[in-house]
Amino acid sequence: MRNMAEPATPSKTPQQADLMVVGASEIVTASGTQALGGKALDRVHILRDAALVVAGERIVAIGPEREIQSQWQATRTLDAGGGVVIPGLVDAHTHPVFLGTREGEFEDRLRGKTYLEIAQAGGGILSSLRGVRESSQAELVQALLIRMDRFLALGTTTVEAKSGYGLSVADEIKSLEAIREANARHPVDLVPTFLGAHDFPPEFRSDHAGYVELLCREMLPEVARLGLAEYFDVFTEGHVFGIEDSRRLLERARELGFGLRLHADQLTALGGAQLAAEMHAASADHLEHVTPSGMQALGQAGVVPVLCPLVPIFLRQDQEAPGRRMADAGLPIALATDFNPGSCYAMSLFEVLSFGALRYGLMAGEALTAATLNAACSLGRGSSVGTLEVGKLADLVLTDLPNHHHLTYELARSPVQSVIKRGKLVYRAAHVAREGLA
Numbered sequence: 383m384r385n386m387a388e389p390a391t392p393s394k395t396p397q398q399a400d401l402m403v404v405g406a407s408e409i410v411t412a413s414g415t416q417a418l419g420g421k422a423l424d425r426v427h428i429l430r431d432a433a434l435v436v437a438g439e440r441i442v443a444i445g446p447e448r449e450i451q452s453q454w455q456a457t458r459t460l461d462a463g464g465g466v467v468i469p470g471l472v473d474a475h476t477h478p479v480f481l482g483t484r485e486g487e488f489e490d491r492l493r494g495k496t497y498l499e500i501a502q503a504g505g506g507i508l509s510s511l512r513g514v515r516e517s518s519q520a521e522l523v524q525a526l527l528i529r530m531d532r533f534l535a536l537g538t539t540t541v542e543a544k545s546g547y548g549l550s551v552a553d554e555i556k557s558l559e560a561i562r563e564a565n566a567r568h569p570v571d572l573v574p575t576f577l578g579a580h581d582f583p584p585e586f587r588s589d590h591a592g593y594v595e596l597l598c599r600e601m602l603p604e605v606a607r608l609g610l611a612e613y614f615d616v617f618t619e620g621h622v623f624g625i626e627d628s629r630r631l632l633e634r635a636r637e638l639g640f641g642l643r644l645h646a647d648q649l650t651a652l653g654g655a656q657l658a659a660e661m662h663a664a665s666a667d668h669l670e671h672v673t674p675s676g677m678q679a680l681g682q683a684g685v686v687p688v689l690c691p692l693v694p695i696f697l698r699q700d701q702e703a704p705g706r707r708m709a710d711a712g713l714p715i716a717l718a719t720d721f722n723p724g725s726c727y728a729m730s731l732f733e734v735l736s737f738g739a740l741r742y743g744l745m746a747g748e749a750l751t752a753a754t755l756n757a758a759c760s761l762g763r764g765s766s767v768g769t770l771e772v773g774k775l776a777d778l779v780l781t782d783l784p785n786h787h788h789l790t791y792e793l794a795r796s797p798v799q800s801v802i803k804r805g806k807l808v809y810r811a812a813h814v815a816r817e818g819l820a
Contacts, residue, residue, distance in 0.1 A: 400805060401436040402456035403780070404447055406467045409434060410786040411770040412751040417686050417714030417759035426747035428786065434467065436776040439804040444770060460807065462780045465799060466788070468750060469770050470539025470777030471731040472757035474688045475667050477544045477577070477722035478529050479522055479557045482513035484724045491698050497649070497725065498621060507581040510547040510723055514557060522560035523567075529721075529729070530570045534809050536730045537779040537798045540758065540767055541570055542718075544615055546577030551601050554578050558610035569803040573761045575643060576611035578602070579623050579631050594627050598634045606638040612762070613664065614640040618647075618654040625653055632661045641762065647671045648693075659683035665716070665760040669703045670694060677704070681713050686760035689752075690720035691737040692728050705742030716757040717749060732789070732796060739790035746790045776805040 409429040433450035435443040545557035565572040586593035614635035618628040646654025648668035655676030658666035667688040720726040735749040758768030781797040801809035
């Protein structure tokens with residue numbers, strides 16, 4: 383493996399830093415600023431008996447522990463306790479702005495109802511719409527802060543956050559302003575995405591063209607004017623926004639300066655992947671029904687496929703994204719939770735890593751790259767997060783895992799011991815008191 387350390391510079395006086403991480407069995411990371419596919423997806427660097435140094439918000443050195451300790455002095459030293467250190471995880475697809483959960487729909491699916499049947503009966507996205515419309519911004523912010531606490535405790539330091547449960551000018555702006563406020567108040571970095579094209583609200587159920595017009599003429603321009611979102615996303619499916627409506631919305635969003643994302647080919651092979659490629663979107667997400675021609679188009683256009691392996695399980699669907707074939711074809715796949723109240727009420731990217739292995743056949747290094755560097759690149763943050771390299775932000779997770787293979791081998795347990803975000807220790811796990819609590 384390549385040595386990730388800076389060239390050694392003999393010096394009698396150690397350089398000063400803010401934080402040094404020592405005692406890791408392995409420091410494991412991808413490298414670079416571009417999303418990786420093919421054989422490069424598994425090209426992680428494994429540094430044994432290594433240490434990492436932070437000054438301010440950024441990594442300033444990484445390499446053999448003995449060399450690092452001879453060259454640097456830190457105000458604070460954090461012992462990894464023989465565990466694996468990895469980059470902060472990056473979740474590139476979530477829907478965290480909602481009030482109220484949908485466990486009733488979960489049980490409806492257990493009784494045999496499908497996602498579409500529940501949606502057509504007034505459930506699904508529209509049931510979450512009522513919670514957002516009836517809530518205040520302060521209530522949405524409070525719920526977001528609690529959820530970001532949980533993401534952080536699970537090792538996720540960057541989260542793409544979509545609106546999409548308001549579906550009116552006022553309620554979508556309220557949702558995006560809640561994301562902005564939570565972003566300012568919480569260590570987790572939130573990347574805001576405007577998903578006004580998530581479904582048709584009740585007042586437009588018989589006037590789909592009218593809602594598309596509202597999005598183009600009023601909602602998108604207002605969100606752009608207020609600077610509330612970096613990306614625009616559209617749910618491209620036959621029962622919601624078809625190819626032509628999606629293309630019109632994406633073209634309008636691009637005119638207004640938004641980056642583009644798509645829910646593509648999740649429920650049917652509609653051609654969302656080809657549209658994502660045509661529009662040079664940052665990502666095409668889900669892709670359970672993507673065709674070979676769709677995969678080829680994504681690869682040629684450099685679109686990152688964001689896969690959500692927990693969703694078909696949660697929805698009790700047999701069709702899965704062809705993750706292994708995508709990776710082998712050179713596509714730079716990313717992994718995400720799709721955290722939301724209806725189709726995947728799960729926040730743990732560690733769980734996603736394991737199911738990326740079990741469902742797609744990804745090796746531990748491939749899964750880690752997909753949930754760090756590739757996810758960061760899909761969000762336009764590959765130059766600052768997603769790997770542990772000199773000059774990048776010091777977002778890292780200290781685990782109790784003995785080696786990086788356990789990233790995918792272990793299920794249903796969080797291995798997170800500490801989380802450092804932008805150089806600050808922001809989370810430390812509580813330890814079991816075997817002798818009882820005093």
